Amino acid sequence: MLTVKDLKVAVEDKTILNGINLEVKPGEVHAIMGPNGSGKSTFANVIAGREDYEVESGSVLYKGEDLLEMEVDERALAGIFMAFQYPVEIPGVSTSNFLKSIVNANREARGLEAMNAMQMLKYIREKIELVGMDEKFLRRSLNEGFSGGEKKRSEMLQMALLEPSLAILDETDSGLDIDALRIVSEAVNKLRTQDRSFIIVTHYQRLLNYIEPDFVHVLYKGRIVKSGDKSLALELEDKGYDWIKEEVDAVA
Ligand code: ADP
Ligand code: MG
Ligand code: MG
Numbered sequence: 076m077l078t079v080k081d082l083k084v085a086v087e088d089k090t091i092l093n094g095i096n097l098e099v100k101p102g103e104v105h106a107i108m109g110p111n112g113s114g115k116s117t118f119a120n121v122i123a124g125r126e127d128y129e130v131e132s133g134s135v136l137y138k139g140e141d142l143l144e145m146e147v148d149e150r151a152l153a154g155i156f157m158a159f160q161y162p163v164e165i166p167g168v169s170t171s172n173f174l175k176s177i178v179n180a181n182r183e184a185r186g187l188e189a190m191n192a193m194q195m196l197k198y199i200r201e202k203i204e205l206v207g208m209d210e211k212f213l214r215r216s217l218n219e220g221f222s223g224g225e226k227k228r229s230e231m232l233q234m235a236l237l238e239p240s241l242a243i244l245d246e247t248d249s250g251l252d253i254d255a256l257r258i259v260s261e262a263v264n265k266l267r268t269q270d271r272s273f274i275i276v277t278h279y280q281r282l283l284n285y286i287e288p289d290f291v292h293v294l295y296k297g298r299i300v301k302s303g304d305k306s307l308a309l310e311l312e313d314k315g316y317d318w319i320k321e322e323v324d325a326v327a
Contacts, residue, residue, distance in 0.1 A: 076099045076100055076101050076103075076137070076138065076240065076241055076272045077097070077098070077099040077122070077135070077136070077137055077142075077241060077272070077274075078097075078098050078099075078134075078135070078136040079095050079096060079097040079098075079122075079133070079134075079135050080096055080133055080134045080135075081094050081095070081096060081132060081133040081134070082094065082095040082096075082118075082121070082130070082132075082133035082134070082135060083095075083130070083131040083132045083133055084114075084117060084118075084121050084128050084129065084130055084131060084297075085128075085129045085131050086117065086127065086128060086129070090131065090297065091114045091117045091297050092114050092117055092118060092121070092297045092298075093114075093296065093297035093298050094133070094297070094298055095118060095133070095294075095297070095298065095299060096299065097292065097299065099241070099272050099274065100272070101240075101269065101270040101271070101272055102267075102268065102269045102270055102271065102272060103272050103273075103289045103290065104263075104267065104272070104273040104275065104286065104287070104288045104289050104290075105272075105273070105274050105275070105288060105289065105290045105291075105292060106275045106276075106277065106282075106283055106286075106288040106290070106291045106292065106308060107119075107274060107275070107276045107277075107292050107294055108276075108277060108278065108280070108291060108292070108293050108294070108308065108311060109278070109293050109294035109295050109316070110278070110295060110316045110320070111278060113294040113295050113296060113297070114294055114296075114297040115245070115276045115278070115294050116245050116276065117297075118276070118294065119157065119243050119245040119274065119276050120157075120245075121135075122135065122142070122155070122157075122243055122274070123147065123150065123155065123157035123243055124142075124145065124146065124147035124149075124150045124155075125147065125157075126147075130143055137150070137153065137155065137241070138153070138154075138240070140153075151181075151237075152180070152181060152184035152185075153184075153240075154238075154239050154240035154241060155239060155240070155241050155242075155243070156233075156234050156237050156239035156241070156242040156243065157242075157243045157245075158230050158234065158242070158243065158244040158245060158246075167216060168216060168217050169213065169214055169215065169216060169217070170212055170213050170214070170215055170216070170217045170218075170229065171199070171213035171214065173217045174199055174213070174232070174233070174236060175195050175199075177233065177236070177237065178190065178195065178198065178199075178236050178237070179195075181236075181237050181238075198236070199213070199236065202232055202235040202236050203232060205235050205262070205265055205266075206228050206231045206232045206235055206258070206261075206262050207228065207258070207261070208228045208229070208232055212225065212228075212229065217229075223252065223254075223255060224252075224254045224255055224258060227254075227255045227258045227259060228258055231258060231259065231262035234262065234266065235262065235265075235266060238271075239271065240270065240271060240272065241271075241272045241273075241274070242263075242266070242271070242272070242273050242274070243273075243274045243276070244259065244263070244273065244274070244275045244276065245276040246259065246275065246276060246277045246278075246279075246282055256281060256282055256285060257285070259282065259286075260282060260285030260286045261285075263275070263286050264285075264286060273286075275288065280308045280309070280311050280312035281312075283305060283308040287305055288304075288305055288308070289304070289305075290302060290303070290304065291303050291304065291305060291307040291308045291311075293307070293311070293316070293319055295316070295319060295320060295323055296323070300319060300322075300323050301319055
């Protein structure tokens with residue numbers, strides 16, 4: 076699915092990612108953890124194709140293709156979903172019209188026929204139920220005046236509708252109250268399949284009480300300094316990050 080080799084990335088001439096290596100196979104859930112400022116969001120953004128990042132060296136293959144050569148829209152259409160791809164509020168555009176357009180654009184990119192109004196309604200209803208959203212949101216303007224929890228649900232609904240091959244969730248430290256945790260973890264657990272992979276970025280171990288990752292990686296100073304299974308996340312909850320920092324800094 077995704078093969079990252081020796082990825083070095085700079086932001087405003089400062090090297091932030093310092094040689095990332097990561098292999099994500101179909102169906103795997105990888106958690107990326109690490110202290111604040113270690114480069115987690117930078118990594119997620121580079122994979123999703125956000126601008127402002129300068130790749131200094133290394134390679135990223137997605138389904139065998141050079142991901143770094145693909146534009147952000149191409150990546151999305153090739154099946155990469157980044158949570159908060161569409162965080163914008165669009166007054167005057169109903170959530171339902173927005174969702175219809177992204178579903179059909181996505182189908183077109185995959186060589187599938189556009190859905191007609193009836194099929195679309197059925198499809199959207201199915202996914203709305205899956206994420207536990209209230210249908211009345213479909214009539215509202217996209218994200219406008221949505222509460223934190225509603226935005227999360229809207230984001231998870233987008234993920235469900237787009238049926239990505241690789242979903243990247245960057246759960247920032249502030250965005251995760253207990254409600255949001257539940258919304259995100261339920262959606263991820265329902266959408267886990269044998270061929271869909273997830274990269275879940277989180278500062279806190281809490282989320283991983285609900286989503287059981289296959290692998291946990293700790294990012295520190297732009298490198299993956301430790302990898303393990305879910306027990307590593309438990310260890311981090313117990314002991315924090317200081318022991319890892321000490322280990323790494325002692326060698327440096
Ligand atoms: P994390 O998500 O692990 O908290 P980030 O990837 O957000 O870490 O940030 C890693 C480092 O890169 C930090 O030192 C941060 O200040 C810096 N950084 C990230 N984005 C930018 C940016 N757009 N401009 C300048 N510095 C940035
Ligand atoms: Mg941060
Ligand atoms: Mg971050």
